[in-house]
Amino acid sequence: MAHQALEDWVQEVTQITTPDSIHWCDGSESEINTLYELMVSDGTLTKLDDHKHPDSYLARSDINDVARVEGRTFICFAQKEDAGPTNNWMEPTEMHAVIDPLFEECMQGRVMYVIPYLMGPAGSAMSKVGIEITDSPYVVANMRIMTRMGQIALDELGEDGEFVKGLHSTGQLDPDQRYISHFPDENLIMSFSSNYGGNALLGKKCFALRLASVLGKREGWMAEHMLILGITSPEGKKSHICAAFPSACGKTNLAMLVPPQEFLDAGWKVETVGDDIAWLKFGPDGRLYAINPEYGFFGVAPGTSMETNPNALLSCRANTLFTNVALCPDNTVWWEGLTEAPPDSAIDWKGNPWTPESGDKAAHPNSRFTAPAGQCPSISDDFENPAGVPIDAIIFGGRRSTTTPLVYESYNWQHGTYLGATMTSEKTAAAAGKVGELRHDPMAMLPFCGYHMADYWQHWLDMGERGGDNMPRVFHVNWFRKDSEGKFVWPGFGDNMHVLKWIVERCDGKGQVNETPIGYLPDPATMQIDELGLDPNDVKVLFSVDAEEWQEEVEAQTDYFQMFGEKLPEGIRAELDALKSRL
């Protein structure tokens, strides 16, 4: 091992955490098999049926450790102002005084795993190296699927390359000792007492969004909570789209969309580049290019079926880790929505016997599958492309049962930035807390923007200044409009293809529009959605702007901006005023 700073850091952590032994992860098959054997024998994992789910396992988390904990996630800049009003802040020395002692001797009796990992394709100028140190073999197994792990990262690092430090310990999984702390000025993440998803797989939200967003601001690129997809028209023209939806609001599903038969017959094709995170940078031609820094999917299980998202199900057939789903008697997995008829009996996510009559959920609403991206039938050839893919359109969207139409287009980049800044969505089970509450979630980055939100909006505007006419067009969608009985009025999933087609046409300067105060809406008569058999009232709701609802919306936007005070960018303020006068 030749990297002195890395060696020094590992030694320093060893002295603090006092593990029984140190294991450098190489990401090999034999290494992971040994870890899986260990975790099966100590009860951490259950091996699934070898025929139906080859090399796949089920994990059950602690029942108090089932989602990201936004309330215990901290951004530790020296100045509170740099973290901004939407982040929890603690002064770095103060946070160190709280969190450092928790790590003292915390790995006694445990193995310390050193995980070198690469975010992004090998050889890409956009890729970055992280090192996660953890005492959880479950975290190692997830990181091996989610990132390019082992020698590939050390090769990229060389003797003096930069890396993000991530220190993680399971601790005792005590929620009161749980801290997810970010130190942007030290390139350091410290995570204690949670093994779940974004709390513990430090390459994901902690590095690839929170710290990377800070780097992006400094270096002139963007780290976003976005899927990336490629879409090819019958004429053979390929476009790429990024979409930012809040957690559990449809990124994985849209990224893996299977077009309805009539679109397939006509020659449309959709390919997956990424399902959660995009790093975007200007290319030599002045356009924005995106890479997916991840190597796997940490996807929401409930609602995933052969009808809604066959590509996700096929991705997680083998070599997959399931967390907090139900276990069937034949050693297969089940979750709400997988099949119409539930199994007669199962073991639920807590490990208790379950039957459909019990009334409880068999799988946790935030149960997940960790699956290699390369196994996705729709994975794009560009998934490993070091240059990334040029982006034609950016879509924002959230869960809104009212107010927001199915789709609309912004007037320009500044207005598009405004649509992102004013996104609101009903909260999901992806983070601890009350589900269903409407909250502002700008650019789907509320929990992930690593600095002051208003500075982040200014960064979006600055990127637009730089990119000029080369910037992607910006759209807003809402798959989640409900009727008075609480039922979704839009069929969603594969049928979202109707909306993607209109977006691609708009990018080509085609497609019929109605100009409204909030932006350009499609004319439903030109959308060829007759065969969906929608109720005419629902069509009206999906394709129109209700003046009264939007008056309330704009009031809520005005209130929301108060907390940013003088920091609110001029371009955002101008868009608010313009919207008000148009309404």
Ligand code: GTP
């Ligand atoms: P994170 O991984 O948390 O960032 O979430 P995500 O944005 O990738 O969300 P995902 O695609 O996993 O979807 C979350 C939930 O929304 C699942 O239960 C889906 O079945 C459901 N969903 C996704 N797309 C649609 C849609 O078009 N309509 C409806 N009604 N539900 C959808």
Ligand code: SPV
């Ligand atoms: C999300 O919550 O947006 C996720 C899952 O994608 S986690 O990795 O836990 O952040």
Ligand code: MN
């Ligand atoms: Mn996410």
